[in-house]
Every structure is written in structure tokens, then in C-alpha cells.
Amino acid sequence: MSELWKTSQWARLNDWDWLNQPMPESLRDVKKRIAETFPVKFFYHMLEFARLDPNARDGAHFVRNEGEFRFVEYDPISAQLIQLFRTPRTIDRIRSSDMLTRLETLKQHRLIVPADKDEPVDCLAVFYAAITLFGIWQVEHEFVPALQRIADLRPKRVIEIGTGWGGSMFSWAQVADPTARLVTIDLPWGPGSLVVPTDYYPRFQQFKHADQTVKCILADSDSDEALKYALEWVDGDSVDFLFIDGDHSYEGVRSDYERYHGLVRPGGLIMFHDVFTPDGGEYPEGLGVAKFWNEIRSGFEHEEFMLDQNIGVPLGIGILNVPE
Numbered sequence: 001m002s003e004l005w006k007t008s009q010w011a012r013l014n015d016w017d018w019l020n021q022p023m024p025e026s027l028r029d030v031k032k033r034i035a036e037t038f039p040v041k042f043f044y045h046m047l048e049f050a051r052l053d054p055n056a057r058d059g060a061h062f063v064r065n066e067g068e069f070r071f072v073e074y075d076p077i078s079a080q081l082i083q084l085f086r087t088p089r090t091i092d093r094i095r096s097s098d099m100l101t102r103l104e105t106l107k108q109h110r111l112i113v114p115a116d117k118d119e120p121v122d123c124l125a126v127f128y129a130a131i132t133l134f135g136i137w138q139v140e141h142e143f144v145p146a147l148q149r150i151a152d153l154r155p156k157r158v159i160e161i162g163t164g165w166g167g168s169m170f171s172w173a174q175v176a177d178p179t180a181r182l183v184t185i186d187l188p189w190g191p192g193s194l195v196v197p198t199d200y201y202p203r204f205q206q207f208k209h210a211d212q213t214v215k216c217i218l219a220d221s222d223s224d225e226a227l228k229y230a231l232e233w234v235d236g237d238s239v240d241f242l243f244i245d246g247d248h249s250y251e252g253v254r255s256d257y258e259r260y261h262g263l264v265r266p267g268g269l270i271m272f273h274d275v276f277t278p279d280g281g282e283y284p285e286g287l288g289v290a291k292f293w294n295e296i297r298s299g300f301e302h303e304e305f306m307l308d309q310n311i312g313v314p315l316g317i318g319i320l321n322v323p324e
């Protein structure tokens with residue numbers, strides 16, 4: 001029997017005209033770089049953003065190999081093929097020479113793959129895709145292993161507080177269950193405290209798996225309204241994974257924890273960002289996450305992901321395991 005082929009689970013369509021979108025001044029360089037590098041509309045294989053360069057390995061960490069980004073510019077025939085191969089099928093049923101040529105290109109870019117091929121998650125690649133396409137306020141050596149924990153959990157319900165540029169929500173969506181419902185909450189005047197306008201939100205819909213849903217809630221996380229919408233969006237189900245990365249003051253993070261932690265199911269995970277305590281134990285003004293983390297962690301089984309200070313400045317990720 002002829003070999004079956006399918007669309008890669010990592011195939012995505014980017015359809016965003018960076019040059020003609022309203023973007024704030026602070027993102028001018030990002031916008032310019034992306035607009036110069038990519039066409040407005042292209043297919044990409046999510047895990048083709050990062051390559052592990054064996055010569056660039058330094059102990060356990062990998063250095064990004066620049067210039068490996070690969071994409072296929074959008075055209076209707078490629079779009080049709082990507083849609084068609086969502087159901088595995090043989091190639092011999094395709095007769096049109098135009099289609100066969102496009103199919104070869106899609107195969108070269110691993111957008112169409114043998115149906116029996118495993119496609120494991122590559123958290124490093126997800127991280128670099130997040131940086132390249134959205135921007136992320138995370139440190140590689142902390143975020144990549146922490147993301148692996150979320151990948152192992154394969155959550156079906158996710159709540160994130162603090163969208164920023166969208167890079168962390170992008171990452172959760174890649175490793176979550178393909179049918180997951182995900183919610184991200186940021187302040188009403190746009191994610192990232194005026195960093196990105198709300199017009200950017202439709203772009204979030206492009207990065208998810210076809211059967212996932214992603215909801216952006218524009219509200220103060222410390223409001224009944226935000227909690228109500230978040231609950232509605234997860235269908236009243238309990239949440240597998242809660243990420244707290246919004247208001248970084250001690251009162252803010254404590255309030256987020258108190259309001260949302262009860263939604264997380266036994267066996268679920270609660271992740272905090274910026275839990276690193278600087279030498280001397282002094283918490284910088286407005287950065288009370290570490291103080292709260294140090295108070296709460298001992299009551300739980302927990303893990304910390306902290307960049308080695310010989311490599312760079314840690315921010316720190318803390319994960320609480322909610323008891324079964």
C-alpha cells in the first residue's frame with residue numbers, strides 16, 4: 001500500500017501585515033525586522049525556528065543558530081493542500097502537476113510529513129518561535145525546562161494572567177492539548193501596559209492548533225469581571241495550569257493567587273514568574289513576587305527554574321504542584 005502523508009501538527013499560517021498594522025513606537029524595531037524578513041502571509045513549521053547547532057552547545061544549553069528560519073509563502077494551492085492533508089492520504093491520488101510541485105515544497109519544509117511520523121514537542125524551538133513571532137519576557141534557561149513541565153501535563157484548561165506581547169500564551173498553546181481552551185488576561189488598555197494595542201489580538205488566533213480556542217480578556221485580573229469571564233471561558237471546568245505574571249507587586253501577586261488558585265484542579269500546576277530573590281534578600285520596589293513565593297512555596301511540593309548567575313541575570317520561575 002502507498003505511504004500515507006499528513007499535514008504536520010506544527011504547520012501554522014502567519015497572516016499579519018506588520019508594516020500596515022498600528023504598532024506602538026516601542027515595537028518599531030521588532031516590526032521593521034519582521035516586515036523585512038517575512039512576507040505578509042506565509043506557512044511555517046513551528047519547530048523550524050530553532051536549530052540545535054552541535055558546535056554551539058555549551059553544557060546543557062543550546063545557542064540559537066541564526067538564519068535557519070524557513071517558510072513557504074502563501075498561495076491558494078498550498079493552502080488547499082495543507083487543508084486536504086489534515087486527513088492522512090496517499091499522494092498518488094493527486095494528479096495536477098501544479099499541486100505535485102507545491103506538495104514537494106511543502107514536504108521539504110516538513111509541513112506535510114509521513115502520517116506515521118512522531119512529531120515530539122521541542123520546547124527550545126517553541127521558545128524561539130515565541131521570540132521571533134511575538135516577543136516573550138522570559139529567560140531561555142528557565143523557561144524551556146519549565147515549559148517542558150507544562151508539555152508533560154498537556155493541559156486542557158489554561159489561565160494566564162499577564163499577556164505581554166503574547167509569547168508565553170503562544171508557548172502554552174503549542175504544548176497544551178490540541179483541544180485545549182486557553183485564556184489570557186491583561187489590562188483593558190492593551191497587553192503589555194500600552195506596549196501592544198488591542199488590534200493585535202486577532203493575530204493570536206493564528207498560532208493555535210486548529211481545535212484549540214484562545215480568549216484574550218481585557219480586564220484587571222483583580223476584578224470580579226475578569227474572574228467571571230475566565231470561568232465562563234473554561235466552561236466552569238477546573239483548570240490544569242495557571243500562570244501568574246501580571247501585577248508584580250506583593251499585593252498584586254497575592255491577590256491573583258487568592259482569586260484564581262481555587263480554580264486549579266488537584267494535580268494541576270500554578271506557575272509564578274519573577275521569583276528570583278536578589279542577593280541580600282532585598283526585593284526591588286514593585287517586585288514582590290519573590291517575597292510572596294518565599295512565603296508560599298514551603299506549603300507545597302514545588303520546583304524552581306533559575307538561571308545560573310554566572311551566565312546572566314535570573315528572573316526565576318516557580319511552580320507549585322497542587323496536591324492530589
Ligand SMILES: C[S@@+](CC[C@H](N)C(=O)[O-])C[C@H]1O[C@@H](n2cnc3c(N)ncnc32)[C@H](O)[C@@H]1O
Pocket residue numbers: 135136137138161162163164165166167168169185186187190191192193194219220221222245246247248
Ligand atoms: C511581564 S508582562 C507579561 C509577560 C508575558 N507573560 C511573557 O512571558 O512574555 C506583565 C503583563 O501583566 C499585565 N498586568 C499588570 N497588572 C495587571 C493586572 N492587574 N491585570 C491584568 N494584567 C496586568 C501588564 O499589562 C503586562 O502586559
